Amino acid sequence: MSSTSAPTRRVPKSLRLREFPGFGAIAVFALVFLYVPIVITTIYSFNDGDSALIWKGFSLRWFESVLTNANLINSVMISLQIAVVATFFATTFAILFALAVERLRAKGSSIALGILSAPLVIPEIVLAVATLGFIRIIGLQPGMLALMLAHISFCIPFALMPIRARLRGIGGTYFEAATDLGASAWQVARRITLPLLVPGIISGALLAFVISLDDFIISNFLSSSGATPLPVYLFSMIRRGASPAVNAIAVLLLVIAILVTTIAYLQTHRRSKKNA
Amino acid sequence: MTRTGTVEAEKRIPDPSPARIKRRNPKRPGQIGWLGSVPALIIGLLFTVGPLIIIVIFSFLSRPKTGGGVIYDFSLEAYRSFLVQVDFLGNTTFDPRYLAVFGDSLVQASVTSVVCLVLAFPLALWMATRKPRMQNVLVLLVTIPFWTNLLVRTYAWMLILNENGIVNTFTKAVGIGSVDLLYTPFASQLGLIYTFLPFMVLPIYSSLAGFDFRLAEAAYDLGAKKMAVVRRIILPIATPGIVSGLLLVFMPAFGSYVQPVLLGGGKLLLIGNLIAAQFGASRNWPFGAALSVIVLVMLMLTLMLIAFYSRRSGRKVEISL
Numbered sequence: 118m119s120s121t122s123a124p125t126r127r128v129p130k131s132l133r134l135r136e137f138p139g140f141g142a143i144a145v146f147a148l149v150f151l152y153v154p155i156v157i158t159t160i161y162s163f164n165d166g167d168s169a170l171i172w173k174g175f176s177l178r179w180f181e182s183v184l185t186n187a188n189l190i191n192s193v194m195i196s197l198q199i200a201v202v203a204t205f206f207a208t209t210f211a212i213l214f215a216l217a218v219e220r221l222r223a224k225g226s227s228i229a230l231g232i233l234s235a236p237l238v239i240p241e242i243v244l245a246v247a248t249l250g251f252i253r254i255i256g257l258q259p260g261m262l263a264l265m266l267a268h269i270s271f272c273i274p275f276a277l278m279p280i281r282a283r284l285r286g287i288g289g290t291y292f293e294a295a296t297d298l299g300a301s302a303w304q305v306a307r308r309i310t311l312p313l314l315v316p317g318i319i320s321g322a323l324l325a326f327v328i329s330l331d332d333f334i335i336s337n338f339l340s341s342s343g344a345t346p347l348p349v350y351l352f353s354m355i356r357r358g359a360s361p362a363v364n365a366i367a368v369l370l371l372v373i374a375i376l377v378t379t380i381a382y383l384q385t386h387r388r389s390k391k392n393a
Numbered sequence: 394m395t396r397t398g399t400v401e402a403e404k405r406i407p408d409p410s411p412a413r414i415k416r417r418n419p420k421r422p423g424q425i426g427w428l429g430s431v432p433a434l435i436i437g438l439l440f441t442v443g444p445l446i447i448i449v450i451f452s453f454l455s456r457p458k459t460g461g462g463v464i465y466d467f468s469l470e471a472y473r474s475f476l477v478q479v480d481f482l483g484n485t486t487f488d489p490r491y492l493a494v495f496g497d498s499l500v501q502a503s504v505t506s507v508v509c510l511v512l513a514f515p516l517a518l519w520m521a522t523r524k525p526r527m528q529n530v531l532v533l534l535v536t537i538p539f540w541t542n543l544l545v546r547t548y549a550w551m552l553i554l555n556e557n558g559i560v561n562t563f564t565k566a567v568g569i570g571s572v573d574l575l576y577t578p579f580a581s582q583l584g585l586i587y588t589f590l591p592f593m594v595l596p597i598y599s600s601l602a603g604f605d606f607r608l609a610e611a612a613y614d615l616g617a618k619k620m621a622v623v624r625r626i627i628l629p630i631a632t633p634g635i636v637s638g639l640l641l642v643f644m645p646a647f648g649s650y651v652q653p654v655l656l657g658g659g660k661l662l663l664i665g666n667l668i669a670a671q672f673g674a675s676r677n678w679p680f681g682a683a684l685s686v687i688v689l690v691m692l693m694l695t696l697m698l699i700a701f702y703s704r705r706s707g708r709k710v711e712i713s714l
Binding site for chain 1: 424425426427428429430432433434436437438439440441442443444445447448451462463511512513515516518519520522529531532533534535536537538539540541542543544545546547548549550551552553555557558559587590591594619620623640641644645647648649650651654655665668669671672678681682685688689692696
């Protein structure tokens with residue numbers, strides 16, 4: 118138990134505490150547990166058979182069948198419309214809010230942040246039925262407008278987080294320097310703040326987009342026969358049991374998740390590299 | 394990739410000069426006026442706070458004779474019917490059915506939280522002790538399932554637990570015969586654990602990620618056993634992450650709706666399903682609202698507990714992923 122290398126090293130090359138008994142095994146098990154279902158779904162989406170689970174050889178025919186299903190495409194278009202609108206407004210409002218929130222009184226900013234992050238901890242079913250009751254009171258019907266407004270609301274916290282994190286990472290010095298050199302508030306915002314915020318904005322917008330695209334519970338209560346978003350349509354398919362078509366849709370959604378997560382992640386990573 | 398909502402529990406140092414308490418914080422370069430926060434707040438007030446106020450009001454109203462909605466007559470009937478049943482003669486008897494649903498939800502959410510913690514703590518610690526590059530890859534690996542559609546993740550287990558699924562193919566091959574797995578409370582429980590595992594891993598990891606493990610090594614060098622290092626040094630560091638993870642797993646699991654329906658087959662109803670049913674087929678909005686208020690009260694109690702912990706330990710608990 119003696120020190121083996123120079124005490125000045127910053128990161129120990131071989132941390133003797135890297136392994137705790139049994140922890141590695143549990144960690145690997147947890148990772149496998151996270152991925153086995155996803156991998157199995159992916160494999161079976163390429164199944165040629167008519168049953169979800171009886172393997173009849175490799176085929177792309179279920180992807181073709183899914184991508185030519187008019188009802189499904191329709192629900193995808195509805196979902197995309199909602200997601201684009203929700204992402205645009207949620208991200209814009211989140212940027213404005215992030216830049217302004219520190220100016221509120223201490224108590225005010227806590228309350229404001231509390232209100233905006235409430236959708237993260239309130240069980241979604243409660244928010245869903247509450248919103249359904251609320252839109253009735255204000256004279257709205259379930260449908261596109263209600264869906265869009267609700268989506269903007271619960272997307273804001275997700276858009277806000279990477280943006281605020283990025284803003285904290287930038288620090289005040291750039292803005293101070295610009296102001297000292299005579300830049301107006303508008304010039305600072307346009308030429309300094311926004312360009313520096315770009316990675317945070319991209320991450321925030323992507324996360325808002327995925328959250329909106331994936332939302333089922335709130336959308337389920339606010340959808341109407343003319344406005345059925347993809348997850349609501351998918352749920353009605355799944356309730357009828359496993360099917361090869363659902364496998365294919367699942368994999369397409371999985372691909373979107375992987376793409377978005379990776380891009381958002383690379384944006385965050387770019388920040389940490391630059392600031393290191 | 395950070396989801397950060399703040400539970401406003403940290404102590405604020407009172408400003409010494411009384412004049413400044415009244416005024417807004419001075420504008421620093423790069424900030425915009427407080428008006429900038431207005432659009433987000435209007436949306437938040439309208440579509441988060443507004444609905445919550447409405448649901449509390451609804452829970453004290455009466456239901457119309459037919460159909461959904463409410464009529465504006467004050468009534469405690471919704472809360473009473475959670476505990477008692479009135480028969481056609483007007484006698485009231487204690488009715489434990491809904492209390493049982495509440496209990497089942499508590500049990501499923503608690504089991505989910507505990508199992509997630511048991512899996513997530515070693516995983517998060519293991520991740521935090523890898524090389525930086527490896528850590529990045531691992532965070533991405535844990536994050537991908539997290540951003541995958543909830544229905545897709547739930548559906549994947551339908552494939553596995555199906556009577557023709559992987560598990561049953563195996564048990565048939567071994568000679569045990571087919572096992573009923575899908576549409577059982579067990580399947581629902583498994584789905585909840587699977588869905589919420591990343592919610593536990595990420596906050597614990599982020600509370601461990603900045604930790605200088607040379608400190609743990611120092612304790613080790615001074616003769617502490619490995620498990621003592623975990624218990625006395627690493628666990629306290631991870632506690633804010635664990636608390637935040639428990640909240641992020643317990644509350645959504647408690648109000649879960651999708652997994653009990655798709656994996657549990659609706660055999661074991663949880664409070665989320667009961668709420669949904671009141672606004673759907675049962676058309677008893679006040680009762681559904683009262684159930685929602687009960688869930689919200691649970692949430693507030695949990696948040697108060699966290700605030701209490703945060704104040705006593707002096708550690709700020711961020712609800713972050």
